[in-house]
Every structure is written in C-alpha cells, then in structure tokens.
Amino acid sequence: MDERDMTDLADDFARDGAVCVRGAVPADLLQRVTEAVDANLADPSDLAQVASTADDPGRFVEDFCNWPRFPAYLELARATAPLAQALMGSRTVRLYHDHLLVKDAGTRQPTPWHQDQPYYDVDGRHVVSMWLPVDPVPRDSTLEFVAGTHLGPWLMPRTFMQREAKWFPEGSLVDVPDVEADRDAFPVLGWALDLGDAVFFHALTLHGSQGAIGRRRVISIRFLGDDVERVQRTWRCSPPIPDDATFPLLLTDAGTELDEARER
Ligand SMILES: O=C(O)CCC(=O)C(=O)O
Structure with missing residues (x-):
C-alpha cells in the first residue's frame, strides 16, 4: 500500500473508528492462518465457548488467547502490526x-x-482490532460498525444471550442504543470481504453482525499501543488475562522486532 492510501485510511479511521483494508494478508500467510484456525477449532482451549439455541441450526464458537499454541497467529499479528501502528498513530504495537x-x-x-x-x-485510546475472515464474507454476514462511536462514551457491556450486566455495575454506564430498531438512524458501515481483506476497528467502536449464510471462520487480533495501561477490575474480564501475562512487542518505530514478551 502506498503512503497516500495509508494516510487516507488513517483519516477514515480517525473519523469513523473502522476501515476495510483490501489485501491486508497475502495468500500464503492466509493459508497458514486458515490451518491454524482449523487446528484451534479441533483443539479448543479452556476459554472456548459455544453459543447455540434449540431453534438455531448453527452455532457461534469463540476462543481466546491461543497465540502461544499456534505460531501462525503470532505471524499474522506481526505481519499486520504496521497497519495497526499507522491507524492507531502509535510508536509501538503489542499483541494483546x-x-x-x-x-x-x-x-x-x-x-x-x-x-x-x-x-x-485496559485503559487508553490505542486499542485496535483486526477482524480477518478466512472465508469470503458477503455484506449481509459481515461485521458492521456505527461510525463515530469510537469517540465515546463507554457503553454498558452485557452478556450476549441473557443481557446481564456482569462487568460494570448496572446503571453505571449508558446502555447500548437499539440500532436494529431503527438502523436508518445510525451511520452503519460494513463491507463484503474477499480472502485476504480485513477490517480494523477501534475497541470503542460499536459493532455487531447478523447470522451467517455460509460458514464464517474469523480470527481477530487485538493490538495495543503506546498509551495503554492495564487496569485491575473487580470482575472477571473477557477474555480473562492473568495478572502476570506478557504482551509481545510486535513493532517499534525502529522496525519490526519481537522481544521476549516484556511485561506491560
Ligand atoms: O464475529 C462476530 O460476529 C463478532 C465480532 C466481534 O464482536 C469482535 O471481533 O469484537
């Protein structure tokens, strides 16, 4: 990507809190990541969860924090860290x-x-995700965003199925607006994605997705930048990350370099 395109993307990201990067991941790396996704599905971690209901023919499977077991995830994080760096406007990039x-x-x-x-x-503004499908995703199954919500405020996190407030206490944050009740009232963004395309979004950008027509396998990488601090919560975060966890340094402004997972 040339410098001009990157500047345009960074401007769009600063305005909307989400951008689509076409061809973010080359085919050979995508192949290794796809194999890692399948290996991860076949051997889920203790953090994995499966959401299914009696009236739903499909399931929604999630898992977290598997980069120590699947080197292709770390390779992916490293390869795409320059995009996260440019979008965050951060000197350093770590893998969260x-x-x-x-x-x-x-x-x-x-x-x-x-x-x-x-x-x-984590507190701080430099928290960005890359959402990379390893299957082509049509517009009606893709991740969608409400542009501008990355500027705040923080909105009430709830469990997806029961809608319980298990994190911040009930009433302490404003509730998420009912976007589905009046989609035209919100600036909703979303892109059909081909193999190798990815979306990047700020951790405060309001986002969600519909069901999936075809199988939709996605790996998302969460990046941290310069201004981020870990915070002690009195509740179990999602994902729950041990106090002594380390976050590999993927990039500094001096170039790409993996250090020995210096603690942050
Ligand atoms: O894949 C989805 O449907 C949801 C993705 C999501 O919420 C996320 O990546 O934070």
Missing part, C-alpha cells in the same frame, strides 16, 4: 490477544451490538 469467532453455515443468532473495551482490562 487473539480471538477466534466462527459461525457455522446457517447460524441465525446475531452478534449483538457492543463495544469491546468495556469487557477488557
């Missing part, structure tokens, strides 16, 4: 965690509209 999000073909359940950062244990 990976998040697997797979919907079977025919899954009806939507992913409710939410922001990510209220579920996390």
Whole structure:
C-alpha cells in the first residue's frame, strides 16, 4: 500500500473508528492462518465457548488467547502490526490477544451490538482490532460498525444471550442504543470481504453482525499501543488475562522486532 492510501485510511479511521483494508494478508500467510484456525477449532482451549439455541441450526464458537499454541497467529499479528501502528498513530504495537469467532453455515443468532473495551482490562485510546475472515464474507454476514462511536462514551457491556450486566455495575454506564430498531438512524458501515481483506476497528467502536449464510471462520487480533495501561477490575474480564501475562512487542518505530514478551 502506498503512503497516500495509508494516510487516507488513517483519516477514515480517525473519523469513523473502522476501515476495510483490501489485501491486508497475502495468500500464503492466509493459508497458514486458515490451518491454524482449523487446528484451534479441533483443539479448543479452556476459554472456548459455544453459543447455540434449540431453534438455531448453527452455532457461534469463540476462543481466546491461543497465540502461544499456534505460531501462525503470532505471524499474522506481526505481519499486520504496521497497519495497526499507522491507524492507531502509535510508536509501538503489542499483541494483546487473539480471538477466534466462527459461525457455522446457517447460524441465525446475531452478534449483538457492543463495544469491546468495556469487557477488557485496559485503559487508553490505542486499542485496535483486526477482524480477518478466512472465508469470503458477503455484506449481509459481515461485521458492521456505527461510525463515530469510537469517540465515546463507554457503553454498558452485557452478556450476549441473557443481557446481564456482569462487568460494570448496572446503571453505571449508558446502555447500548437499539440500532436494529431503527438502523436508518445510525451511520452503519460494513463491507463484503474477499480472502485476504480485513477490517480494523477501534475497541470503542460499536459493532455487531447478523447470522451467517455460509460458514464464517474469523480470527481477530487485538493490538495495543503506546498509551495503554492495564487496569485491575473487580470482575472477571473477557477474555480473562492473568495478572502476570506478557504482551509481545510486535513493532517499534525502529522496525519490526519481537522481544521476549516484556511485561506491560
Ligand atoms: O464475529 C462476530 O460476529 C463478532 C465480532 C466481534 O464482536 C469482535 O471481533 O469484537
């Protein structure tokens, strides 16, 4: 990508909190990542969860923090860190965690509209996700965003199925607006994605998705930048990251370099 295109993308990101990057991941790396996604599905971690209901022919499978087991996830994070760096406007980029999000073909359940950062244990503005499908995703199954919501405020995180307030206490944050009740009232963005395309979004950008017509395997990489601090919550965050966890340094302004996972 030339410098001009990157500047345009960074401007769009600063305005909307979400951008689509065409051809973000080359075919050979995407192949290794796809194999890692399948290996991860076949051997989920203790953090994996499966959401299914009796009236839904599909399931929504999630897993977290598997980069130590699947080197292709770390390779992916490293390869795409320069994009995260440019979008965040941060000198450094660290890997926060990976998040697997797979919907079977025919899954009806939507992913409710939410922001990510209220579920996390980090403060700061430099928190960005890359959402990379390893299957082509049509417009009606893709991740959608409400442009501008990355500027705040923080909105109430709730469990997806029961809508419980398990993180911030009930009433302490404004509730997420009912976007589905009046979609035309919100600036909703979304892109059909081909193999290698990815969306990048700020951890405060309100986002959600509908069900999936075809199988929709996605790996998401969560990046941290210069201004981020870990915070102690009195509740279990999602994902729950151990106090002594380390976050690999992917990039500094001096170039790409993996250090020995210096603690932050
Ligand atoms: O894949 C989805 O449907 C939801 C993705 C999401 O919420 C996220 O990546 O934070």
